[in-house]
Amino acid sequence: MEQRNDNQLKKFSWQQLVVAVAFLVSLSVTIFFVVRAVRPVIYWHYHQDEPIRAWMNIGYVAHSYRVPPHVLYQALGLPNKPPDKRPLREIAKAQNRSMDEIRTLLMDAIVHARQPYPPPPPDSGSSP
C-alpha cells in the first residue's frame, strides 16, 4: 500500500517537473522576445536609417534616408524622370555591379546630400 503511494508520488513529481520546466522555458522565451521587440522601440531615434537592401528601389531609399531622389539617381547614373522603380538588385544587374558597390555609391551620395555637408568654409582670408 505504502509502495503504491510512493509510486504515485514519484509519477506526480515527474509530471510536475516536466510542466515546471516547460513553464520556465516558455517564460524565458517570452522575456527574450519581449526584450527583442522593445529594444528597437527604445533606440527608435538612433536607428532612423534602415540598412539598404536589394529589394528596395531608389524611391524607398530616398524616402527612408530623407534625401531628394534625384541625388540617388545621379549617383547611379540614371535619369531622374520618369522615376526608375526597379529594385536595386535589377539596377545592379543591369549595370554589372555588385550590391555592395551600389550600396557604397548610394551611401556616399546620401552623406553628401545631408545637411550640414559640406561644412561652410571659414571666411579667414577677408578678416584683417
Added chain:
Amino acid sequence: MSITDQLLAELVVYGVPLLFAVVAVASVGVPFPVSLTLVAAGSFAKQGEMSLWPVIVAGSLAAILGDQIGYGLSRWRGRPLINRITRRFGGAAKINKAEALLNKWGGLGIFFSRWLVTGLGPWLNVTSGIARYPWRRFVFWDVLGEVVWVVLYVMLGYFFSDRVQYIAEIIGNLAWAILALIAAIIFGWKLFRYFRPAGSVTA
C-alpha cells in the same frame, strides 16, 4: 539574396496581384514573410507606388481565400482521415472533447489567430475544418480577424513608411512573445492545478 528580399523586390515590380498571391498562399500555411510584405505594401502605398485601397481589399480577400482553402481541405479530406484513425487506434473521446472545446471557444481563437497570434492561423483553419466547426461562424470570425490584420499591418507600414524593416522586426518579435506567453499561461495553469490539491489537504 534571401527569399524575403526576392519577394519584396518582386512586390515593387508586380504590385497588388503578387501581394494577393503571397497572402493567399501564406494563409494556407506556406511560411512566407507575409507580415513584412503587408507592411512594405503599406509603405509603397504611402510613397504612391501602390494604391492603399486595392492593397487593403486584395490583402483581406487573399487572406480569407487562403483560410477557406485550409478549412475546406481539412473538412473534406482531414475529417474522414481522422475518423479512420480513431476507428483503428481509438481516441474518439478526445476528438469529441476537442470539438466541444472548439465550439465553445473557437470563435475567439479564430479571431485572435488572424491578427494577434498569426502563427497559429493556418493550424486553426485545419483544426476547425477537421472538427467541423460551423462554416458560417468560421467565415464570420475569419473575415473580422483578417480585415483587422490587413488594415493594422498595412497602416503600420503606411504611417512608418520609412522604417519597414524595423516595424516588421518588432511585429515578428511581439508575435513570438505572445505565442510563448500563451504557452507559459497554459503550463502555469497546469502547475497551479498540481499544487492546489496539496494546499487544500494541508489547510
